[in-house]
Amino acid sequence: xxxxxxxxxxxxxxxxxxxxxxxxxxxxxxxxxxxxxxxxxxxxxxxxxxxxxxxxxxxxxxxxxxxxxxxxxxxxxxxxxxxxxxxxxxxxxxxxxxxxxxxxxxxxxxxxxxxxxxxxxxxxxxxxxxxxxxxxxxxxxxxxxxxxxxxxxxxxxxxxxxxxxxxxxxxxxxxxxxxxxxxxxxxxxxxxxxxxxxxxxxxxxxxxxxxxxxxxxxxxxxxxxxxxxxxxxxxxxxxxxxxxxxxxxxxxxxxxxxxxxxxxxxxxxxxxxxxxxxxxxxxxxxxxxxxxxxxxxxxxxxxxxxxxxxxxxxxxxxxxxxxxxxxxxxxxxxxxxxxxxxxxxxxxxxxxxxxxxxxxxxxxxxxxxxxxxxxxxxxxxxxxxxxxxxxxxxxxxxxxxxxxxxxxxxxxxxxxxxxxxxxxxxxxxxxxxxxxxxxxxxxxxxxxxxxxxxxxxxxxxxxxxxxxxxxxxxxxxxxx
Amino acid sequence: xxxxxxxxxxxxxxxxxxxxxxxxxxxxxxxxxxxxxxxxxxxxxxxxxxxxxxxxxxxxxxxxxxxxxxxxxxxxxxxxxxxxxxxxxxxxxxxxxxxxxxxxxxxxxxxxxxxxxxxxxxxxxxxxxxxxxxxxxxxxxxxxxxxxxxxxxxxxxxxxxxxxxxxxxxxxxxxxxxxxxxxxxxxxxxxxxxxxxxxxxxxxxxxxxxxxxxxxxxxxxxxxxxxxxxxxxxxxxxxxxxxxxxxxxxxxxxxxxxxxxxxxxxxxxxxxxxxxxxxxxxxxxxxxxxxxxxxxxxxxxxxxxxxxxxxxxxxxxxxxxxxxxxxxxxxxxxxxxxxxxxxxxxxxxxxxxxxxxxxxxxxxxxxxxxxxxxxxxxxxxxxxxxxxxxxxxxxxxxxxxxxxxxxxxxxxxxxxxxxxxxxxxxxxxxxxxxxxxxxxxxxxxxxxxxxxxxxxxxxxxxxxxxxxxxxxxxxxxxxx
Numbered sequence: 022x023x024x025x026x027x028x029x030x031x032x033x034x035x036x037x038x039x040x041x042x043x044x045x046x047x048x049x050x051x052x053x054x055x056x057x058x059x060x061x062x063x064x065x066x067x068x069x070x071x072x073x074x075x076x077x078x079x080x081x082x083x084x085x086x087x088x089x090x091x092x093x094x095x096x097x098x099x100x101x102x103x104x105x106x107x108x109x110x111x112x113x114x115x116x117x118x119x120x121x122x123x124x125x126x127x128x129x130x131x132x133x134x135x136x137x138x139x140x141x142x143x144x145x146x147x148x149x150x151x152x153x154x155x156x157x158x159x160x161x162x163x164x165x166x167x168x169x170x171x172x173x174x175x176x177x178x179x180x181x182x183x184x185x186x187x188x189x190x191x192x193x194x195x196x197x198x199x200x201x202x203x204x205x206x207x208x209x210x211x212x213x214x215x216x217x218x219x220x221x222x223x224x225x226x227x228x229x230x231x232x233x234x235x236x237x238x239x240x241x242x243x244x245x246x247x248x249x250x251x252x253x254x255x256x257x258x259x260x261x262x263x264x265x266x267x268x269x270x271x272x273x274x275x276x277x278x279x280x281x282x283x284x285x286x287x288x289x290x291x292x293x294x295x296x297x298x299x300x301x302x303x304x305x306x307x308x309x310x311x312x313x314x315x316x317x318x319x320x321x322x323x324x325x326x327x328x329x330x331x332x333x334x335x336x337x338x339x340x341x342x343x344x345x346x347x348x349x350x351x352x353x354x355x356x357x358x359x360x361x362x363x364x365x366x367x368x369x370x371x372x373x374x375x376x377x378x379x380x381x382x383x384x385x386x387x388x389x390x391x392x393x394x395x396x397x398x399x400x401x402x403x404x405x406x407x408x409x410x411x412x413x414x415x416x417x418x419x420x421x422x423x424x425x426x427x428x429x430x431x432x433x434x435x436x437x438x439x440x441x442x443x444x445x446x447x448x449x450x451x452x453x454x455x456x457x458x459x460x461x462x463x464x465x466x467x468x469x470x471x472x473x474x475x476x477x478x479x480x481x482x483x484x485x486x487x488x489x490x491x492x493x494x495x496x497x498x499x500x501x
Numbered sequence: 502x503x504x505x506x507x508x509x510x511x512x513x514x515x516x517x518x519x520x521x522x523x524x525x526x527x528x529x530x531x532x533x534x535x536x537x538x539x540x541x542x543x544x545x546x547x548x549x550x551x552x553x554x555x556x557x558x559x560x561x562x563x564x565x566x567x568x569x570x571x572x573x574x575x576x577x578x579x580x581x582x583x584x585x586x587x588x589x590x591x592x593x594x595x596x597x598x599x600x601x602x603x604x605x606x607x608x609x610x611x612x613x614x615x616x617x618x619x620x621x622x623x624x625x626x627x628x629x630x631x632x633x634x635x636x637x638x639x640x641x642x643x644x645x646x647x648x649x650x651x652x653x654x655x656x657x658x659x660x661x662x663x664x665x666x667x668x669x670x671x672x673x674x675x676x677x678x679x680x681x682x683x684x685x686x687x688x689x690x691x692x693x694x695x696x697x698x699x700x701x702x703x704x705x706x707x708x709x710x711x712x713x714x715x716x717x718x719x720x721x722x723x724x725x726x727x728x729x730x731x732x733x734x735x736x737x738x739x740x741x742x743x744x745x746x747x748x749x750x751x752x753x754x755x756x757x758x759x760x761x762x763x764x765x766x767x768x769x770x771x772x773x774x775x776x777x778x779x780x781x782x783x784x785x786x787x788x789x790x791x792x793x794x795x796x797x798x799x800x801x802x803x804x805x806x807x808x809x810x811x812x813x814x815x816x817x818x819x820x821x822x823x824x825x826x827x828x829x830x831x832x833x834x835x836x837x838x839x840x841x842x843x844x845x846x847x848x849x850x851x852x853x854x855x856x857x858x859x860x861x862x863x864x865x866x867x868x869x870x871x872x873x874x875x876x877x878x879x880x881x882x883x884x885x886x887x888x889x890x891x892x893x894x895x896x897x898x899x900x901x902x903x904x905x906x907x908x909x910x911x912x913x914x915x916x917x918x919x920x921x922x923x924x925x926x927x928x929x930x931x932x933x934x935x936x937x938x939x940x941x942x943x944x945x946x947x948x949x950x951x952x953x954x955x956x957x958x959x960x961x962x963x964x965x966x967x968x969x970x971x972x973x974x975x976x977x978x979x980x981x
Contacts, residue, residue: 238737242835251799257718257923260850261762261820262794262811264802268758271823275755278748280875282741314742319731319841322744322878331742340741342839343751345830350846352827355722355887357848357923359822361799366830368837370740395760398802407835443737443837 025495028179029430033488035173040484043169044152046076047483048145050127050161051154057105057128057195060098066105066191069127073108073164073189080171082110082187086211090199104199105191109211112171112185119498120184120214122455124447125164125222126193129156130472137474151477158478159471163221163464163490164189166483170491182498186215193222193447201450208454217420217497218451218459221490225466226439230308231428231489233421234461236336236440237448239371239411241380244347245273245388246364249399254359264397266363267349273391273401274365278341282324282334284369286341286387292375293338300337303416304329307437313467336440340370370442371411381405412449412459413440419500420460427492431485462493505975508659509910513968515653520964523649524632526556527963528625530607530641531634537585537608537675540578546585546671549607553588553644553669560651562590562667566691570679584679585671589691592651592665599978600664600694602935604927605644605702606673609636610952617954631957638958639951643701643944643970644669646963650971662978666695673702673927681930688934697900697977698931698939701970705946706919710788711908711969713901714941716816716920717928719851719891721860724827725753725868726844729879734839744877746843747829753871753881754845758821762804762814764849766821766867772855773818780817783896784809787917793947816920820850850922851891861885892929892939893920899980900940907972911965942973 036043055069056062070087077085090104105128132142132155140146145154156162167187174181192198204212225232247266254263278284311326325331334340347364350356371380388403414421416438428436445461452459464486470476478486516523535549536542550567557565570584585608612622612635620626625634636642647667654661672678684692705712727746734743758764791806805811814820827844830836851860868883894901896918908916925941932939944966950956958966 240737240837242837249798249800249802254798255923256820256822256824256848257720257850257921258815259798260822260848260922261814261818262804262922263798263800264760264762264804265822267823267825268760268762271751271755272760275751280744280748280752280877282744282748318729318734318739318743320729320743320878322729324742324744334741335738338741340736342736342740342745342837343747343829344736344836344838345747345840346826347831347833349823349831350825350827351829351831355846355848356824357720357722357822358824360825366835368736368740368835370737397760398800441737442740442742443735 025499026430028495029492031177032173032179032491035177036169036484036487036491039169039173039176043165043484043487044147046168047152047157047162047165050165051145051156052143054143054155055128055191056131057192059131060102063102063105066128070106070108070191073127076168077108077110077187080168080175082112083114085110088203090203093198107191107200107203108187108189110187112181114184118182118184119216120186121494121497122186122188122212122215122218122451122457123167124188124218124220124451125167126160126190127164128191128194129159129161130194132474139475142476147480150480152480152483153475153477155476157476158224158465158469159476160193160222162478162483163486166221166464166487166490169487170494173491182495184214186212197447200447204450204454212455215455215457218455218457219420219462219493220445220448220459221462221464222445223441223461223463224469224471225463226437227308227313228466228468230434230437231432232437232439232463233416233424233428234439234441234463235416235421236413237411237444238336238442240368240407240409240444241371241377241405242366242368242407243384244364244366244404244406245270246362246402247399248362250359250361253361256357256359259359263359264399265359266399267360269392269395269397269399269401270346270363270365272395273388274343274367276391277343277367282340284339284341286383288383289339289380292380294373296333296337303438304332307332307439335442337372339372339375341367343367373411373413375411377408377410409444409446410449412452414458418458420458420497423496423500424460424462424493426496427489430492431489462490505979506910508975509972511657512653512659512971515657516649516964516967516971519649519653519656523645523964523967524627526648527632527637527642527645530645531625531636532623534623534635535608535671536611537672539611540582543582543585546608550586550588550671553607556648557588557590557667560648560655562592563594565590568683570683573678587671587680587683588667588669590667592661594664598662598664599696600666601974601977602666602668602692602695602698602931602937603647604668604698604700604931605647606640606670607644608671608674609639609641610674612954619955627960630960632960632963633955633957635956637956638704638945638949639956640673640702642958642963643966646701646944646967646970649967650974653971662975664694666692677927680927684930684934692935695935695937698935698937699900699942699973700925700928700939701942701944702925703921703941703943704949704951705943706917707788707793708946708948710914710917711912712917712919712943713896713904713908714919714921714943715896715901716893717891717924718816718922720848720887720889720924721851721857721885722846722848722887723864724844724846724884724886725750726842726882727879728842730839730841733841736837736839739839743839744879745839746879747840749872749875749877749879749881750826750843750845752875753868754823754847756871757823757847762820764819764821766863768863769819769849769860772860774853776813776817783918784812787812787919815922817852819852819855821847823847853891853893855891857888857890889924889926890929892932894938898938900938900977903976903980904940904942904973906976907969910972911969942970
């Protein structure tokens, strides 16, 4: 340990020294509007891939490989629209070292000045020790953080303590098209010796304490289809004389979840892993309270007031949300339609140890029974349209242990161990395909506004974050 | 009566003789694509008004007045879009005669060959003794019917038995913008001596028996707004920890109506006029059965199998339909949104003797109570956004008595007395503003496909319909 600290000290000094260059690197990255969801900006996404390749070349990366993924599948306006490439690179291939895959994405969410940005979203601006710009925290900041760390090592002529494999994609904000296939394809090839994966693409829970993230909920998405008349009908002529699909659907949807979030489908909660003492202890010191939830939701509508209850219900209990209805009237004003077919949408956020197949059967059987009770002559189908598994890691494994030491060294404080309520599907893909542990090591704060206007990363998070990534590699390199 | 029949015989013969000219008149009218909802076709709507003026001039109408209505209010693409005019004309002003206002509209629904029409919708085609073309039955056929009737009288040098006041509008398919104001404005002016109004703009109930229509349901349209978070939220992050507006809304909406159409709001049914023996008797001979309902709805989803039950629930009992939700996810596929604000839409079809204000209070109080029971911290508003009164006439008054005789004379059968489940708001406006009885005297059949592809009017309906309109004026002229 003492050895590592003496190794890290000059690296940290170098990182502080290079701060202006690192901010300049992020400025250049943010200046490229690589919005993957806007077809007209697709050339900018490619330009961003070129930028990364140039940076990797300048850092003397080995085996830089730009994986073209071909045409984007429909629906697209331009039938010849090409998917942005996945940029791969290696730093070192010493068989005596561990190999860490670092994943990040170089595409960003859309952003327009007129959405309410205080300044041009694609011109990085420093105000109050914060760097404002689209992608500053999601995910160009962290990607640049890795490049910064490599640069610092290079300038000091210090070897990286591990072999690094970079995997940077350009479609993360648009469904990561092509990524799963590439990972499967390269698992025994480009990614062959990877022993561990590190992803810096989420955020601190709040604004005061760094975190390490060891779990994500899954998401099983369902739809309920009620079909009656042959076409949409006029409620003047048919209201009161036929069985209306909307009436049936609303009755079934109303029996799925209570106002306090309790899932009404029997035995779903029986599938959930019990809370252990070890886990319970993790919640005690976490930096969070109900005010942060209210601030984030922009309302005073929290179901629970207690920190532990809120976090457990966000992270480790399932939830059921009703999202909407396809086929019904959705516009402003008044339209007197009886929709012929309506499709209710809802999803269940899944957690350990819920078995997806068992859950689906419980959900679908329950919906079918509720519909049957109605005695309606309309037809009813309940189905899963999109499964998504949860992910949970052991927050006491080598990766988390190393990341705790790195965080403590840089920030002088033990990180909170968090989960997230949402999904990062690639986490599970890496874990399964590469048979490696995955560590989520976020750089930004909970108030960074990823996906929102005035996205920012705090200067300390960007610079100390670069140190944390560096320190992690060193601590991880000496784990058994 | 014998007198009238001897007057009518030569008129009927003349109408048969003029049949080719009458079909030609309808052909010319259908050829003008006067689609009021398509701004790019607005010049055609004006051209159709010019066509009517020319026809009226050729028939030596008095006091032809084209009432310009000015700019169409927003939302419109062209801020200078002019409303089509209302074409007024008079035939005769003999103070010893009754004055009948005839209303019709010269605009039509949109129609494109590629929607599935068997032939160009704007080229009238005769097949199987039916005249196919947009507007053939709704409402150019009936409007031409009135002109045909006047022409037959003119050619025989027979005076019309009443003074006629024509009121033809060009925005009926697009909300009748400007019509109510014009009627109010002209009630004591152009429409001063009107004693009765006749509208031919609905349809036989089925295909075998002519009908007279004496009632229309009203429509009170409501919306329920549930507001929670400050913005749409991600269900991964907020699912299970905040009170979701959709959950609340679906709970309230599920308590409005049962699957069998029963309105669950207490005391609403208490407002409905009891069924009298006289009314009950009207249902016995009506040409209708459940198969016609199933054919029309394109499904086997009828709540009632018995003719009387179906018709009573369509015509003289209220119904409640759930139309949709504004603000929720409505697209195909999966979106994991928690909508911040959702607005549920439903309407109640109203019937005699429901008082609109009392109904609104019952509905809104009930919804407020159901929401309160939920104990949700979200905000809730229940409101009426669009009232629409029902209309019912005495089917034994002078107008209906004359129309029965006319129908019997032309068709050799007593007409069915029907109501309609939907609204024709101008009916009530005429009744109230002109303090006159209104008769709905339809020309077309229940399968004419108004608003649908392959709209048609049967040749016998067009020609015998012209005779019926003529006969009505004669029978009505001698009522006390």
